Amino acid sequence: MTAFKRLSTIALALLLVQSLALADGSVREYRRAHEHEILKEFLDLLAIPNVASDRENIHRNAAAIVTMMQRRKLQPRLLEATDPAAPPAVYGEWKTPGATRTLILYAHYDGQPTDPNKWSGSLPWQPVLRSAALESGGTLLPVPKTTEAINPEWRVYARSAGDDKAGVMAILVAFDALLASGARPTSNLKFFFDGEEEAGSPHLAELLRSNKQLLQGDAWIICDGPVHQSGRKQVMFGVRGDTNVDVTVYGAKRPLHSGHYGNWAQTRPSSWRNCSRR
Numbered sequence: 001m002t003a004f005k006r007l008s009t010i011a012l013a014l015l016l017v018q019s020l021a022l023a024d025g026s027v028r029e030y031r032r033a034h035e036h037e038i039l040k041e042f043l044d045l046l047a048i049p050n051v052a053s054d055r056e057n058i059h060r061n062a063a064a065i066v067t068m069m070q071r072r073k074l075q076p077r078l079l080e081a082t083d084p085a086a087p088p089a090v091y092g093e094w095k096t097p098g099a100t101r102t103l104i105l106y107a108h109y110d111g112q113p114t115d116p117n118k119w120s121g122s123l124p125w126q127p128v129l130r131s132a133a134l135e136s137g138g139t140l141l142p143v144p145k146t147t148e149a150i151n152p153e154w155r156v157y158a159r160s161a162g163d164d165k166a167g168v169m170a171i172l173v174a175f176d177a178l179l180a181s182g183a184r185p186t187s188n189l190k191f192f193f194d195g196e197e198e199a200g201s202p203h204l205a206e207l208l209r210s211n212k213q214l215l216q217g218d219a220w221i222i223c224d225g226p227v228h229q230s231g232r233k234q235v236m237f238g239v240r241g242d243t244n245v246d247v248t249v250y251g252a253k254r255p256l257h258s259g260h261y262g263n264w265a266q267t268r269p270s271s272w273r274n275c276s277r278r
Helices: 003-022 026-046 057-073 166-180 204-210
Strands: 077-079 089-094 102-108 129-130 155-156 188-194 219-223 266-270 271-274
Touching: 026 057, 026 166, 057 077, 057 089, 057 166, 102 166, 166 188, 219 266
Parallel strands: 102 188, 102 219
Antiparallel strands: 077 089, 089 188, 129 155, 266 271
């Protein structure tokens, strides 16, 4: 079986589990039945500053996620790099007896640095509800009481309300809904929540190497990206990334006439470079 077919099979298996749970509306009903406690848990998490370089608060975030995972019996633990200043990753797992494959669910809990003075009507780590998007004239709303309905069109405004504490919450609440529906995962599930993705995850490679056996799996499901513009869910193979390159360019110290110098130009007193090939 090719790698692509194997990944396709895994992804389809995951979607099948979702579709079985959605067939009778059980996931939607779970959300409706627990929406107030879900919202509170989310707002509590958003209230903790989460810039990766803020060591004290980033550890508060990790501790909060550990507590959230303990409530779900996901056996959480922190994975730490040798650099004591590096944010920890939060790991957890749910083992299924007889499972022959393992899926690893990824999201990150850190956020980009921000200037509070550039926020309109609220502060980055003081989450608020709005009746609609800010650019559409959304007004501030009080957090609804448990006896009040929550409009799914309301918006939560806070740093990382989307990217990517929403991914952490979505994974954990989806797991809750899956179990509450009476379904059980057919694969072992591992959870990996990164604490410095917005800083480039400079310690991720070390964590993967030092926890190679723990993080063995058949596929990573990366929950960090927008929905399709149509609003429909989508599964994509591969993830985005970037590669950084430092380039040193040698140039002339003064204007050069091609009739005199042609392809060759002196760039340093004792160094000659072929400019046509640099």
